[in-house]
Amino acid sequence: MNKFGEWLPDQPSYNNPGVTLATNVVPVAAGYKSFKAMSDYSGAADAYLRGIYAAKGSDATNNLFAGDETKLYLYNSATTALDNKSKAGNYTLGSTDRWRFVQFGDRVIAAHGTSDILQSYEIGTSSLFADLTGSPAARYLAVVRDFVVTGYVTYGATTYPRRIRWSGIDDATAWTVGTSQADVQDISDLGNVTGVVGGEYGTVLCERGIVRMSYVGSPLIFQFDKVETSRGCPYPGSVCNVGPFVFYLAGDGFYLFDGNSSKAIGSEKVDRTFFDEFDRDKAHRLSAAVDPANKLVVWGYPVKSGSGTPTKLLVYNYQIDRWSSIDQTHDLVAPFFSPSYTLEGLDNVNSSLDALTPSLDDVVWVGGEYLFGGGRNNKIQIYSGSNLTATIETGEFEFTPGRASLLTQVQPYLDRQAAATAPTVTAQVASRARPFDAQTYSSAAAVNSENFIPLRSSGRFHQVKFSVSDFDTFQGYDAVVQQRGLR
Numbered sequence: 001m002n003k004f005g006e007w008l009p010d011q012p013s014y015n016n017p018g019v020t021l022a023t024n025v026v027p028v029a030a031g032y033k034s035f036k037a038m039s040d041y042s043g044a045a046d047a048y049l050r051g052i053y054a055a056k057g058s059d060a061t062n063n064l065f066a067g068d069e070t071k072l073y074l075y076n077s078a079t080t081a082l083d084n085k086s087k088a089g090n091y092t093l094g095s096t097d098r099w100r101f102v103q104f105g106d107r108v109i110a111a112h113g114t115s116d117i118l119q120s121y122e123i124g125t126s127s128l129f130a131d132l133t134g135s136p137a138a139r140y141l142a143v144v145r146d147f148v149v150t151g152y153v154t155y156g157a158t159t160y161p162r163r164i165r166w167s168g169i170d171d172a173t174a175w176t177v178g179t180s181q182a183d184v185q186d187i188s189d190l191g192n193v194t195g196v197v198g199g200e201y202g203t204v205l206c207e208r209g210i211v212r213m214s215y216v217g218s219p220l221i222f223q224f225d226k227v228e229t230s231r232g233c234p235y236p237g238s239v240c241n242v243g244p245f246v247f248y249l250a251g252d253g254f255y256l257f258d259g260n261s262s263k264a265i266g267s268e269k270v271d272r273t274f275f276d277e278f279d280r281d282k283a284h285r286l287s288a289a290v291d292p293a294n295k296l297v298v299w300g301y302p303v304k305s306g307s308g309t310p311t312k313l314l315v316y317n318y319q320i321d322r323w324s325s326i327d328q329t330h331d332l333v334a335p336f337f338s339p340s341y342t343l344e345g346l347d348n349v350n351s352s353l354d355a356l357t358p359s360l361d362d363v364v365w366v367g368g369e370y371l372f373g374g375g376r377n378n379k380i381q382i383y384s385g386s387n388l389t390a391t392i393e394t395g396e397f398e399f400t401p402g403r404a405s406l407l408t409q410v411q412p413y414l415d416r417q418a419a420a421t422a423p424t425v426t427a428q429v430a431s432r433a434r435p436f437d438a439q440t441y442s443s444a445a446a447v448n449s450e451n452f453i454p455l456r457s458s459g460r461f462h463q464v465k466f467s468v469s470d471f472d473t474f475q476g477y478d479a480v481v482q483q484r485g486l487r
Contacts, residue, residue: 065085402460
């Protein structure tokens with residue numbers, strides 16, 4: 001069996017050691033797994049969602065928040081509606097603003113830009129979000145040790161795009177500089193702040209570098225070290241993390257920052273292909289999220305030929321260092337966990353328990369279960385719909401160097417996903433005499449009862465494209481090729 005290698009669209013087709021297309025699949029060690037379309041999880045907001053966040057209170061309740069251009073919402077598991085929890089008068093986000101959230105104790109804090117100070121909602125106590133008195137407005141937000149940390153801040157009618165400001169120690173309500181260790185720090189020579197990631201130490205991403213902020217106590221409070229100055233992150237929506245490991249998009253491709261330095265993860269693999277497609281004029285629609293259950297980082301982005309709405313997902317399996325792509329229209333990607341459902345609540349979702357989508361035994365209804373999804377059609381959606389039709393294209397191979405050959409069949413190796421549904425598999429072959437000749441694929445042929453797909457194509461160079469649906473893991477294929485003469 002010829003096992004499918006990693007997706008390497010930046011490499012030439014001829015002698016490509018991997019595959020040239022891996023669409024609507026996710027990479028795994030054995031090959032590629034199927035991927036599901038998005039399906040509705042909530043009712044609709046007033047406009048497309050610009051942030052989704054899950055928080056668990058000390059009372060063990062699971063809460064799911066979201067925000068659009070004017071409102072903040074709390075998901076109602078009894079009705080699936082997004083209930084408006086905005087402060088009086090709602091909000092006015094700029095065209096490129098996005099909601100960002102953190103949890104500090106039972107307090108959920110939200111920020112979106114320069115026009116509203118931080119918004120606060122106490123789980124179990126608040127009925128609406130409210131201004132967090134004394135706090136700045138901010139584009140970026142994180143919790144570093146015992147502090148709420150903001151970046152690209154506005155206060156006193158002045159915006160400080162290169163400033164970090166943090167709260168008092170263990171007190172999200174204390175923002176007076178010089179009191180309870182609350183303070184500010186400007187990063188003057190790396191461009192504007194484009195992201196803040198929290199944890200035991202803070203990671204501050206700037207346009208031209210990365211800074212680590214480490215707690216040292218009074219009088220400095222935090223020490224700021226420039227640990228990456230050869231590149232920065234000009235794309236705020238590209239930032240996401242798994243613990244201390246931060247993924248981001250620089251001007252020349254995708255990187256993983258480990259707290260000390262950055263490692264290129266897309267170079268000579270997907271970087272050129274991504275930038276050829278990516279609509280930089282709509283860069284504010286770029287979003288990123290981690291699916292830790294499946295060891296995936298996912299970037300959603302708009303393409304140059306599109307309307308500005310994101311239609312592509314770029315998927316990176318950080319455990320095996322492999323990539324794939326997904327064709328799926330969306331507004332943003334986001335991880336969250338499910339709120340709890342009662343039987344009465346399920347009845348509001350669908351009066352027929354047998355007709356629930358996903359089915360009743362799916363973890364989505366348990367409450368507190370991890371989900372990966374995002375926003376689409378003004379709703380929270382999850383990837384639990386029907387299986388997307390996958391496309392995998394091999395590299396172009398030469399059976400006998402210098403000689404033509406006749407490819408007569410291919411045999412796919414893949415697993416069944418569900419007992420009730422057999423996979424659907426077809427293949428096409430493109431053959432040519434010279435690697436620079438025009439390439440034309442044959443008509444698609446289906447797999448037969450003997451597990452081979454009959455094809456007939458002659459040339460020196462062959463390339464096979466598979467289309468497959470309703471499968472679990474597609475590992476590879478065999479090809480039957482007959483050597484021909486020199487002509």
